[in-house]
Amino acid sequence: MDFRKRVEVCFTPGEFPYFKDEFQTVVVIDVLRATSAICTAFEYGVAAIIPVPTIEEALHYKQQGYLAGAERKGQIVEGFDFGNSPFSYMKEEFRGKEIVLTTTNGTKSLDVAKDAPSVVVGSFLNLEALCHWLLKQDGDILCLCSGWQDKFNLEDTICAGAICDFLITTGNYTSIEDSSIAAKYLFLSAKDNYLGYLKSSSHRRRLKNLNLNEDIKFCLTPNQTDVIPILKNGKLVKA
Amino acid sequence: MDFRKRVEVCFTPGEFPYFKDEFQTVVVIDVLRATSAICTAFEYGVAAIIPVPTIEEALHYKQQGYLAGAERKGQIVEGFDFGNSPFSYMKEEFRGKEIVLTTTNGTKSLDVAKDAPSVVVGSFLNLEALCHWLLKQDGDILCLCSGWQDKFNLEDTICAGAICDFLITTGNYTSIEDSSIAAKYLFLSAKDNYLGYLKSSSHRRRLKNLNLNEDIKFCLTPNQTDVIPILKNGKLVKA
Numbered sequence: 001m002d003f004r005k006r007v008e009v010c011f012t013p014g015e016f017p018y019f020k021d022e023f024q025t026v027v028v029i030d031v032l033r034a035t036s037a038i039c040t041a042f043e044y045g046v047a048a049i050i051p052v053p054t055i056e057e058a059l060h061y062k063q064q065g066y067l068a069g070a071e072r073k074g075q076i077v078e079g080f081d082f083g084n085s086p087f088s089y090m091k092e093e094f095r096g097k098e099i100v101l102t103t104t105n106g107t108k109s110l111d112v113a114k115d116a117p118s119v120v121v122g123s124f125l126n127l128e129a130l131c132h133w134l135l136k137q138d139g140d141i142l143c144l145c146s147g148w149q150d151k152f153n154l155e156d157t158i159c160a161g162a163i164c165d166f167l168i169t170t171g172n173y174t175s176i177e178d179s180s181i182a183a184k185y186l187f188l189s190a191k192d193n194y195l196g197y198l199k200s201s202s203h204r205r206r207l208k209n210l211n212l213n214e215d216i217k218f219c220l221t222p223n224q225t226d227v228i229p230i231l232k233n234g235k236l237v238k239a
Numbered sequence: 240m241d242f243r244k245r246v247e248v249c250f251t252p253g254e255f256p257y258f259k260d261e262f263q264t265v266v267v268i269d270v271l272r273a274t275s276a277i278c279t280a281f282e283y284g285v286a287a288i289i290p291v292p293t294i295e296e297a298l299h300y301k302q303q304g305y306l307a308g309a310e311r312k313g314q315i316v317e318g319f320d321f322g323n324s325p326f327s328y329m330k331e332e333f334r335g336k337e338i339v340l341t342t343t344n345g346t347k348s349l350d351v352a353k354d355a356p357s358v359v360v361g362s363f364l365n366l367e368a369l370c371h372w373l374l375k376q377d378g379d380i381l382c383l384c385s386g387w388q389d390k391f392n393l394e395d396t397i398c399a400g401a402i403c404d405f406l407i408t409t410g411n412y413t414s415i416e417d418s419s420i421a422a423k424y425l426f427l428s429a430k431d432n433y434l435g436y437l438k439s440s441s442h443r444r445r446l447k448n449l450n451l452n453e454d455i456k457f458c459l460t461p462n463q464t465d466v467i468p469i470l471k472n473g474k475l476v477k478a
Contacts, residue, residue, distance in 0.1 A: 018390055151257055152250060154417040178393040178441050182425055189428060202417050
């Protein structure tokens with residue numbers, strides 16, 4: 001009998017239905033850049049983030065006076081003041097506020113996962129703090145990668161693999177899905193040089209073409225914050 | 240301007256819609272064991288294989304007098320004489336015959352891919368011959384992994400990564416999808432010891448529990464045949 005808890009990886013929101021209902025905690029990951037931006041926002045004092053899947057919903061909140069951000073295909077949506085660059089959340093005016101955010105992939109994953117018993121936000125930025133927090137939770141854990149427009153992406157998978165590797169190394173967790181085993185393998189070969197490993201990744205190319213190299217470097221730098229954003233009644237708050 | 244052709248990897252039949260219409264040739268891969276069995280059948284003289292997605296269709300052919308095989312969850316379906324063990328196709332009675340086959344994952348992928356301009360069958364067994372054949376084809380190539388019940392699997396991905404690696408090394412091909420880059424990375428770390436690398440994979444565990452270790456070893460031994468099974472009017476024949 002194996003008494004270890006499970007930690008698994010789902011590569012895309014589209015595959016979440018094959019995993020749902022089995023896991024107590026879902027960690028939503030969108031390294032470039034939504035979940036990195038969300039962690040940064042809390043580190044810089046935002047009170048809450050309301051993630052919404054559509055631009056229409058974000059606009060609706062904005063019209064009610066909320067600070068609202070929207071990103072599609074790597075760029076700020078017209079009519080919004082910010083998107084998902086972590087640097088845009090390092091502002092005094094955001095401190096203590098509730099802000100609204102919609103992004104291409106990350107807020108879609110949050111929406112897909114929202115009915116799980118516990119939903120938290122993961123990125124390289126809060127990796128170590130998150131792993132320690134996860135160790136104290138009951139039940140099995142699913143890392144839900146946001147991917148890129150329903151396809152697999154490398155950076156979310158490597159971040160998920162890092163979480164698996166950490167938890168498995170404690171001896172209290174195991175992975176039985178091939179996706180989790182692959183994620184761990186990919187993390188182990190990437191961990192000494194994330195930026196180099198991802199040099200050929202599609203998303204890095206895409207953001208580089210948009211002159212977002214500084215964003216990429218920032219998002220791939222682990223352990224810059226201890227915040228664990230958790231979903232409570234449709235809002236992300238600090239755990 | 241990049242004049243190289245593309246070779247990409249789709250991890251599961253469920254994700255095929257995100258890739259279809261872009262590729263001239265689709266290579267369907269189900270290492271454990273459907274596409275390995277299909278390659279073996281042609282190596283041992285089968286004239287044609289009719290892949291069907293459902294047990295009902297296989298049964299219908301069987302009632303018409305065809306030799307028909309059916310596998311679900313690793314085991315031969317009741318009422319059929321063979322499933323997808325490569326060893327069951329090494330029979331004199333199959334020589335020159337048309338046989339019908341339905342399996343859990345492999346024939347489902349063939350069904351999903353069937354409208355592509357060219358559909359061929361890949362496995363470790365015909366890896367080198369297939370790569371040389373692919374080099375002579377026009378247009379872009381998609382390796383379609385069969386996965387396990389709509390989820391990612393490691394052995395198909397590694398086989399797809401081997402095809403990518405071979406074609407990219409010639410200088411005439413490139414991969415732009417992260418799934419393809421990951422498959423190549425996974426192949427490169429697996430290639431010196433497939434059996435060891437897959438020791439923790441879910442499918443290997445599953446088949447081992449069914450005492451199918453010899454099947455696994457056989458299916459992971461590259462370059463045992465030069466046959467390229469190709470889909471023509473709903474039947475697999477030798478290219």
